[in-house]
Amino acid sequence: MEYCDADWAGNVIDCKFQPSEAQSWIKAAYWYSGSEFPISDINSPLFTHLIYAYADVNSSSYELSSFSSDPSEQYYSTFTPTVKLKNPSVTTLVSIGGNADYGVISTMVSSSSHRKSFIDSSIIFARRYGFLGLDFCWVSANTSSDMTNMGKLFEEWRAAIASEATKNSQTPLILTAAVQYKPDFESFAFPVESIRDNLNWVHVIAYDYYVPQRTNFTGAHAALYDPSSDISTDYGIKSWIGRGLSASKLVLGLPFYGYAWTLSNPRDSAIGAPAKGPAITKVGAMSYEYIKGYTDRHGADIVYNATYVAKYCVIGSAWIGFDDAEVVKIKVSYAKEQKLLGYFIWQVSLDDNSVLSLAAAAQEGGGSGQNKRRLLVIVLTTIASVILVLGSALSYFRMRLHKSKSKESESRANDIADTAGKFNSNVPNLKIFSIADVGVATGGFSIENKLGEGGYGPVYKGVLPDGQEIAVKKLSKASTQGFEEFKNEVMLTTKLQHVNLVRVLGFCIEHHEQMLIYEYMPKKSLDLYLFDPVRRYELDWKKRVQIIEGVTQGLLYLQEYSRLTIIHRDLKASNILLDEEMRPKISDFGMARIFAKAELEANTDRIVGTYGYIPPEYVKKGLYSTKSDVYSFGVLLLQIISGKKNASYYGSDEDLNLLEYAYLLWKQGKGMEFMDPILDDTHSLCKLMRCLQIALLCVQENANDRPSMLEISSMLQSEGAKMENPKIPAFSKRNEDEETNPTPQPEVCSIDDATISEVVGR
16 A cells, blocks of 8 residues: 555655755655645744645656646645745755556656656756655555665666756755655565665655554554564664664654544453454544544543553544654654654644644754854863863773773683583584674674564574574673573573474674574564564464463473473563464573472572562572472463463553452453453363463462472363362462452353363474
8 A cells, every 4th residue: 555645644655855955853744735734824834844745747758747737736836935935944845656556656667768757857847846855755666676676766866966956056956755664574675775875865654554444453553662563663763774774864754643443342442452443434544633623522531552652542432543742742752862864744734733743843952053052162172171181091091991801801711712612512512603604694683683682682583504594692781691691501402302492503602792593483482472463363272272282391391301300480471482383482591490300499599580470489588499480381371361461450440460360350250351352262172261270370379389380281181180279379469368259150151071182292
C-alpha cells in the first residue's frame, strides 16, 4: 500500500526538504491538496518548511503535469506566496509521486530517458511555481530493482539540479525523499549510499505500523518503542544510522491522526487486544481533531502507555489509538536527543486548531543566536584557561596511568591465555575463533546482524566461510557479568549435550574481547513472540505445548540425567531460543552452578538472575537448589499460557502481580480468563487449566511444596498423575489464613478425561 496515497489519514507521506544554507532544526508540515483545508489557514509561523502534496506524474510522458486545464494549477501558483504572507522566511517544497500509480513510477525509474524527462520537468515545475525544493514520495517501491533504479534517479537528479543552478546562477534546489521506518526488508533495501550522497535529507515514515484493515488486534500505530519487537520508531531510526546514514539527514514523521478498532471483548482492551476490524469510520482512520471532539463528547478516559509512548481510550467496543500533545512533545524531544535534523507532520488539516503543531514547536527551546554566540565566547575562553592550568598535570597522571594499565593488561592477557589453554585441553572439540574471523562473519558487528542484547551484551548473527550460521554473544563493557561467567558458560555448555540445550561451538578471547559462538537459532527468543501483539499469533496452542515439553525435557536433563546436577539460575523467556520449527533450547549458562548428586542446596552472598523469575528463598537467604529452577519454570509456564509479562500488575484494581492474579482466577474457578484469548485447547490432550495448576504448584512460597521436574513431567504427560491444590504463591500480599476455600470451582472448559499425549523432546 502506498503510504503517500490520497487518503487523508490512511496513506501517509514521508518527504524531505532542506535549504541550501545550513539548517539547524527543521519543523516541517505537509499540506494535502485534497483536504479542502484552505492554504490561508495554515499556521505557517510554526514551521520552517511547508510541503505541497502532490504534483502528479503523466503516465505517458513521465513529466510533471502543469497544464492550465489542471484543476490544481491555482494551488501550485498560490501556495508559496500565500504561506509566506504569515511567515516570509518559510521554505516551500513540492512532493511528487504520492498519488501516482506504482507502475507509472516503476516504469519511469527503470529507463534513463524516462528519468531524464521526469527530472527536467520537475526542475522547471519547481522554478515556475516558486518551490525551493523537490520531494520524492515512492514508498510503495518493493523490489531490489526498484531500489537500484531509485538510487540511479537520485544520482541523476542531483547532477541535473547542480547543473541548472550553475547555468542560471541560482541556489540549487533542495532534494529529499520519503523512506520507510527502517532501511532493510526481506526482499529489498533502500539505496542508502545514493541517499547519503545525493539527498539533503529523508523523512522517516514513523507511523502506520498497525492499521485496523490489516491487523486483528489493537496496535500503537506510531510506537516510539517496542521492547519485544523491531516494529518501532526507535528501532528504525537506529537501523538507518547503523547503515551509515547520518542522524543529521533524518527527519522524524509525526502522524496527526489515529485509528479505531472494534474490540472482540471490551474487557480486554490493552495494546495488542484481539479486535475485529475498524471502528467509527470505514477504515478506522480518524484525524486528531475528530478524535479530540469524539473523546470529549463521550467523556472518555485517556490511557498513556509509557512502554510504547502512545495514548488510547475505549468507548464502548471501540478502541482508539493516537498521539496527543504530550506524546508529540516526547517524540520531538527524542528527535533532539538522537541529534536528528528535525520533524515533519502529516498533515496540517488533521490538527485541532494547531494544538499538536504548537506542542511540537514548543520543544524547540534555546535562546537567540546572539545570546548563544556570547555564551559560546565565554565558555571557550574559560575552557582555554583551564586547559593551560591543567595541561601539565594531566600529562603527568597519564604517564602513571599508562604504566598501571600496562601491568593490568599483561596480567589479564596471561589469565586469558591460560584460560584458553584450559578450554582447549578440557574440551578439544571446542573451536577457538580469532577476532578477525568473528568480525568477518558478522560483517564487522554491523547493526543489520544484531539479533538483540541481554545482560551479558549484544548478540550478532554471523556466517562462517563454510556457510554455517552462528550467533555471537559479545561481552559488553557495561555488563555486570564478567570473565568468570564467561568461563563458566564455556565449560558447562560444551559438556552438556541435549536437543533442548543450545550448543556452544567455540569462543574468542582476544584484545580484551570475550565472545561466545553458538549455533544460530533463526526464530530468536521466546519473549519476542509471547509479548508481541503481532508475533504472538504465530504461537498457537500446539506450538506452545511443544515449547513447554521441550523446556521440561531440557530441565530434566540438567537435574536428573546429566552426570552432575546443574542449576541454571536464570531461566526466563528471553533465554529460551527457538529453532526453525519453534523447538525450544535453553540458553545462557553464565549463572549456572554444578551440584554433586548428593547435594540438596547451596548458599550464596551474590544474588544473580532476573527478578520476577527467582524464588523467595534465593532473594531472602541466598539459598538455591533444583527447586529454584522449578520456580522459574512455573513463572515461565504462566507466561506461556497467558502471554502476559510478570513486570505488570493485573486485576480490577491493577494491584496483583502475575502470580497473584493467576492464583485468584484459579481459586474463583475463572482460570480461562487468565489465558491468552487466542489459544484453543479443544483438540489438544494438553489442557490449559492443567498447565495453570502445574504452574501454580511450581511458584509456591515453600520450596519443599514445589514438585520436582520429574513430577512436573509426569503431570504434563499423564492425566492420572496426582496433583495437589496449590497454596498461595510466593511474594503474595495476602496471607494464607485469609483463604477460606483453596479448592477452585469447576469450570466448563478446564480439564477433560482424556490422557495427555507423551511428547518427548529427545
